[in-house]
Amino acid sequence: MNRIIRQENLAALRKLPSASVPLIYIDPPFNTGVRQKRTRIRAVRDVTGDRTGFGGHRYRTEILKTAPTYIDIFDDYLGFLRPRLLEAHRLLTPTGSLFFHIDPREVHYCKVLLDEIFTTPGVSGRDCFQNEIIWAYDYGARPTKRWPAKHDNILWYTKDPKLYTFNLEGTDRIPYMAPGLVGATKAARGKTPTDVWWHTIVSPTGKEKTGYPTQKPLGILERIIRVHSNPGDTVLDFFAGSGTAGVAAARNGREYILIDQNPEAVKLMRKRLKVVSPLKVVSP
Incomplete structure (x- = not known):
């Protein structure tokens, strides 16, 4: 059964069985130093x-x-992430993947931490690192004293460096930048994405917008879920927020477990997800 768990995520993760989740996507607080609100x-x-x-x-x-809203300030950001990422590694199936969504200010520290966590006897965490995906967008303010920051970083790690789910045929296709160079047939079909994903943010006035701070586009989550899991697999997001990972999972024939302790977030998730899948809400 699809589940929304209203609980502090570390406590909730420790109750889940080992090697039970094929795909984990998380979009944790970015340690921006401010209260996130919309x-x-x-x-x-x-x-x-x-x-x-x-x-x-x-x-x-x-x-x-x-x-x-939530406070996005941490005295020890990596200390906050470490036990949760250790649990994520424990929960992954042998062919499972973790997608860790972060911003350019913290990504290099987080990658070193993940290299350490994914290192096990006989397996190097650096080899478990598969890609750094750049999600590029073009919206918002443009500072005049530095290049505008218009991308996020998504780190992809696998439990096994050689054995994992990657169904490239399941991805959406994107337009060629120079369609005249590839011919009409290829141009009409489009190409598979690279590790740079150009995708708009959630439109401030569109139907997808929930008003939740830091909500990520459904298209980003659907691409990850279609390629890196199989129908019937379970997708876990333990910083679930507005529940986009659950919506993407349900729309593509996957199960989901969403964890968040914010009662307003849980209320929002229930509203979004009741129209796409049966679910239950679990409280401690």
């Missing part, structure tokens, strides 16, 4: 409104309920 708004047509929209029409901004 305020949800609605634009209503009003000739005296405070903003101008398409066609020059005026709109009035109405503030809706504030989305869930």
